Amino acid sequence: MRFWAYLLDLIVIGSIERLIINPLFRFLEIPLVEFNMFAPISIASAIIFYLYFVLMTKYFNQTLGKMVFGLKVIDLKSEKLSWGTILFREWIGRFISATIVVGYIVIAFLPKKQGIHDLFTDTSVIHIER
Template sequence: MGTEPSPINPVNLTAEIHYAGFWMRFWAYLADLIIIGSLTRIFVSSIFKALGGGYVDYSFFSPATILEVTIFYLYFVLMTRYFGQTLGKMIFGLQVISLKDDKLTWGTLIFREFIGRFISKFTSIGYILVGILPKKQGLHDIFADTTVVMTRR
């Protein structure tokens, strides 16, 4: 009557760890972008139309863009914090785990999603590393000491 090891707890992980590769993570991220894009366009457009504007300005530092970026980062941080995965990762059976702690901490997640992802986006090698490194870590994973594993095969 033993308990199954939890994929979110690296201490309980067995030798059967299956790291999520570049393409699985790419498709999950693409699904997340579609979900976030759809929700933010509906949400942001509705707010600005309710405030009396028919046209929503999406220039670089516009209130609409700032609100969309805030929703984007909150989605990744909160979903990963509370579920260990975003909706895109749920669809593809992936989960983010910490390689140093029992669970993902706020500090780890904020560092991974804000600083690490920002650096990865502006350096082309940031995400390419996922296809090269043995633990399939992107630059943002390396900085935060996390990785993404397959929860089902």
Template sequence: MPLSPLTGEQRYAGFWMRFWAYIVDLIVVFSLTGLIVKPFTMIDSFREATLWLWSVSGLLGGVIFFAYFLFMTKWRGQTLGKMIFGLRVIRKDGERLSWSDTLIREVVGRFIHRLLFLFFLYAVVAFTPRKQGLHDMFADTLVIHE
């Protein structure tokens, strides 16, 4: 069942609103990472521990980053940053976000941007009619003003 009917009157969230919401989310994620990972880095063996090419603390930070966006978006359709700015992620058809929608949008989309250092592709939001980023297009989602 759709959460709300999608009409042509939806106000799509533009680049700058999404950018500032993302900055708030980064503050939250870095704070969580500091609270969770920092105590372990005081242990010498943990600080020096590596898994292939990555440090264990770096991997934990990445897990926290992706988990925050994944679970907040699936649970509420919005992260804390989006809540503050009155934004919400919805499916194009108005149905509730599924796990696959959320995984594609939040993990695959962000991984591609981060792995390939293609942060500039987030600017696509400014030039598409529905203000969609590539990760939104992959997942058939929209970010709207509530």
């Protein structure tokens, strides 16, 4: 379910970029066609991507993808996720997913279905009843 939730989140993020960032860049006459990680469009996309996951997880414990599939991020030590936990979880999670694809395969074999990024931050993604 986490995989499908993540794919849905990517669609949401892509939609946000196409509805807000691309028109804004066109209006400001900032090029959209540079394929460079330091291009303005790449930086804006990375910021939207990271903010989406951080803000949705902080305020709802779920992204839209997780909401659709009945998943929720919890802190294993307390009830409320802290900013530090979320920022680190999302940063390490994106780093791992970009560099170590095997990182998400680990989820299938752990009893609490935690990814490596969850192990680092003492968090878990649980299924909630609707």
